Amino acid sequence: MLTxxxxxxxxxxxxxxxxxxxxxxxxxxxxxxxxxxxxxQKGRLIEIGPDGKYCSTCGLESNCQLLAVHGKRxxxxxxxxxxxxxxxxxxxxxxxxI
Amino acid sequence: xxxxxxxxxxxxxLDYGGKLxxxxxxxxxxxxxxxxxxxxxxxxxxxxxxxxxxxxIIEHVRTLPNGEKVIEIAKQSSEKLKSWLGDDxxxxxxxxxxGFINGIVRQALKRPSMDxxxxxxxxxxxxxxxxxxxxxFFTMMYIMFRLVIDVSAPFLxxxxxxxxxxxxxxxxxxxxxxxxxxxxxxxxxEAVIGGVGGVLxxxxxxxxxxxxxxxxxxxxxMSRAAFVxxxxxxxxxxxxxxxxxxxxGFGCAVPAVYATRTIPSRRDRxxxxxLVPLMSCSARLPVYVVFxxxxxxxxxxxxxxxxxxxxxxxxxxxxxxxxxxILKPDASSAFVLELPPYRAPAFKSVLIHMWENTREFVRKAxxxxxxxxxxxxxxxxxxxxxxxxxxxxxxxxxxxxxxxxAPLGFGDWxxxxxxxxxxxxxxxxxxxMSQIYIGAEEVEEPAEPTTFLGDLSEIGVGFVDAAVNSGxxxxxxxxxxxxxxxxxEEQDTVLSRALRExxxxxxAVALLIFVLLYVPCVATLGAIKHEFGTSWAVTSAVYxxxxxxxxxxxxxxxxxxxxxx
Numbered sequence: 001m002l003t004x005x006x007x008x009x010x011x012x013x014x015x016x017x018x019x020x021x022x023x024x025x026x027x028x029x030x031x032x033x034x035x036x037x038x039x040x041q042k043g044r045l046i047e048i049g050p051d052g053k054y055c056s057t058c059g060l061e062s063n064c065q066l067l068a069v070h071g072k073r074x075x076x077x078x079x080x081x082x083x084x085x086x087x088x089x090x091x092x093x094x095x096x097x098i
Numbered sequence: 099x100x101x102x103x104x105x106x107x108x109x110x111x112l113d114y115g116g117k118l119x120x121x122x123x124x125x126x127x128x129x130x131x132x133x134x135x136x137x138x139x140x141x142x143x144x145x146x147x148x149x150x151x152x153x154x155i156i157e158h159v160r161t162l163p164n165g166e167k168v169i170e171i172a173k174q175s176s177e178k179l180k181s182w183l184g185d186d187x188x189x190x191x192x193x194x195x196x197g198f199i200n201g202i203v204r205q206a207l208k209r210p211s212m213d214x215x216x217x218x219x220x221x222x223x224x225x226x227x228x229x230x231x232x233x234x235f236f237t238m239m240y241i242m243f244r245l246v247i248d249v250s251a252p253f254l255x256x257x258x259x260x261x262x263x264x265x266x267x268x269x270x271x272x273x274x275x276x277x278x279x280x281x282x283x284x285x286x287x288e289a290v291i292g293g294v295g296g297v298l299x300x301x302x303x304x305x306x307x308x309x310x311x312x313x314x315x316x317x318x319x320m321s322r323a324a325f326v327x328x329x330x331x332x333x334x335x336x337x338x339x340x341x342x343x344x345x346x347g348f349g350c351a352v353p354a355v356y357a358t359r360t361i362p363s364r365r366d367r368x369x370x371x372x373l374v375p376l377m378s379c380s381a382r383l384p385v386y387v388v389f390x391x392x393x394x395x396x397x398x399x400x401x402x403x404x405x406x407x408x409x410x411x412x413x414x415x416x417x418x419x420x421x422x423x424i425l426k427p428d429a430s431s432a433f434v435l436e437l438p439p440y441r442a443p444a445f446k447s448v449l450i451h452m453w454e455n456t457r458e459f460v461r462k463a464x465x466x467x468x469x470x471x472x473x474x475x476x477x478x479x480x481x482x483x484x485x486x487x488x489x490x491x492x493x494x495x496x497x498x499x500x501x502x503x504a505p506l507g508f509g510d511w512x513x514x515x516x517x518x519x520x521x522x523x524x525x526x527x528x529x530x531m532s533q534i535y536i537g538a539e540e541v542e543e544p545a546e547p548t549t550f551l552g553d554l555s556e557i558g559v560g561f562v563d564a565a566v567n568s569g570x571x572x573x574x575x576x577x578x579x580x581x582x583x584x585x586x587e588e589q590d591t592v593l594s595r596a597l598r599e600x601x602x603x604x605x606a607v608a609l610l611i612f613v614l615l616y617v618p619c620v621a622t623l624g625a626i627k628h629e630f631g632t633s634w635a636v637t638s639a640v641y642x643x644x645x646x647x648x649x650x651x652x653x654x655x656x657x658x659x660x661x662x663x
Contacts, residue, residue, distance in 0.1 A: 001193060001196035001197050001200055002189060002192055002193040002196055003185070003193055027200065028203075031199075031200070031203070035196055038192060042186075042188070042189065044189075
């Protein structure tokens with residue numbers, strides 16, 4: 001199951017949400033969530049969300065418009081490069097009004 | 099279900115597969131060979147934990163006689179397994195466990211049929227309906243802007259009175275107290291109070307706007323809006339994903355331009371970035387509000403809503419033109435959007451969202467707009483001692499630009515100059531107009547001298563009045579309820595009154611259309627340049643200014659021909 005989940009996310013550049021993963025794996029979200037937590041804890045996945053590794057260092061999560069539109073997502077750590085990390089910062093400059 | 103955890107042969111044993119099982123058995127054998135005292139835990143469980151490199155268990159085993167030797171054997175086994183199976187042992191073990199659990203769940207659990215219709219499905223049937231979805235979206239926007247304008251109007255009036263009354267008087271008294279020179283008085287009254295204060299007047303309106311936006315977002319309606327608009331955008335040849343950055347553009351175009359990165363094709367990203375600045379950002383709202391209240395009174399909400407709708411419409415048309423000319427479409431991919439279930443908004447989170455966004459606006463007023471106001475004041479007063487602002491450096495440059503705007507109905511140097519300063523940030527249009535039109539006016543002196551406590555009391559009473567009036571307006575929205583006096587006084591700001599002397603309703607509409615569509619602010623152009631290069635940033639600035647000029651020209655000249663001027 002974990003390897004299947006990792007392969008699924010490695011093939012998705014922009015990651016997937018919990019519900020998208022559940023649909024793809026034909027499993028209940030609650031079951032998938034515990035696997036995702038384990039993989040995030042092991043550093044194999046990056047959680048892009050208000051409680052996630054990336055957002056917790058960003059400091060703008062309450063103001064993040066990307067997050068507001070896309071919701072919490074999981075990205076393979078192997079896929080998540082420095083360039084991707086910059087997306088959120090640049091998308092939420094200090095001048096962000098909404 | 100019970101399990102015997104202390105016995106060496108438990109009731110249940112999960113098979114981890116050939117290689118893993120062999121290493122578990124080898125490790126259990128090593129416990130016996132090295133006479134490891136493993137009585138505290140089941141030996142199989144202990145072997146698995148050592149292979150998983152469980153920190154607590156390793157620490158425990160290290161304290162036992164021959165523990166270090168066993169740990170070393172476990173480490174070698176883990177490395178062997180990793181090289182054979184291509185992953186960490188703890189991951190392989192977890193994978194086996196999840197696989198086993200999943201197998202049991204599939205065999206043993208019968209789930210209720212998923213085809214039952216939830217309340218979310220019922221609401222979605224209506225709000226994302228093929229024909230009803232779009233009118234519902236525009237109606238929601240209309241109601242929102244009516245509420246923003248109508249409910250905030252008494253507070254807007256109150257803020258204006260406070261800034262131009264007690265606060266201006268306090269500053270003037272303070273400057274008198276320190277015997278400040280005349281130019282310092284002028285700087286504070288014209289640049290700080292006239293410029294920054296002129297923008298801060300709109301804070302109540304923004305608070306209410308952000309409140310409603312947060313409400314729509316929190317309930318889950320915003321995703322539906324993107325879904326509804328996706329269908330509409332495809333009709334005019336645009337990519338469905340483009341509407342997400344466009345929704346962000348209603349707040350600020352800068353993050354919206356960066357949000358185009360979520361679109362896979364470069365052509366679609368460029369096209370979306372060119373259209374995003376046409377979405378009316380919140381920085382333009384102060385311009386709409388001041389003109390709306392000055393010229394359209396109770397219809398101001400409708401006018402502002404029309405500006406937002408016009409921005410979307412022009413974006414659609416511009417998209418169609420670009421798609422058929424310089425940005426021909428490539429293979430389109432499917433638009434996958436998750437629609438979260440509807441939920442009751444969390445009041446605290448809505449308030450936090452509202453406050454944080456408004457704080458950004460206030461911060462901007464205290465930095466960028468204050469700086470621009472000070473620069474403007476200097477330019478309006480150079481060469482030093484100039485008596486007519488038209489003869490100042492700013493006035494002279496603005497006078498040269500002004501004829502370009504004459505066919506649009508606002509060819510005076512003041513408006514031309516204000517529009518140029520709007521290139522820095524759109525709110526600056528209002529602060530510049532405040533400085534030019536009302537900055538030079540004397541601070542309103544009350545008929546009788548006031549005290550500090552008297553001023554505070556006036557502020558408090560004014561706030562209560564504004565709250566009561568807002569409440570009445572809010573309740574009057576309910577059909578059949580009218581709590582407002584028939585001859586209620588129109589809410590107005592000092593700037594609104596000054597503008598009526600320089601504009602007609604027709605030229606005001608032309609100006610609003612120009613402000614909606616003309617060159618994006620410098621921060622947005624910077625974002626486009628950063629993402630797509632200088633040529634696209636220049637394209638954006640040139641095409642938008644051209645479209646704005648043509649649209650304002652058509653409206654103004656068309657209006658004159660129809661006798662509306």
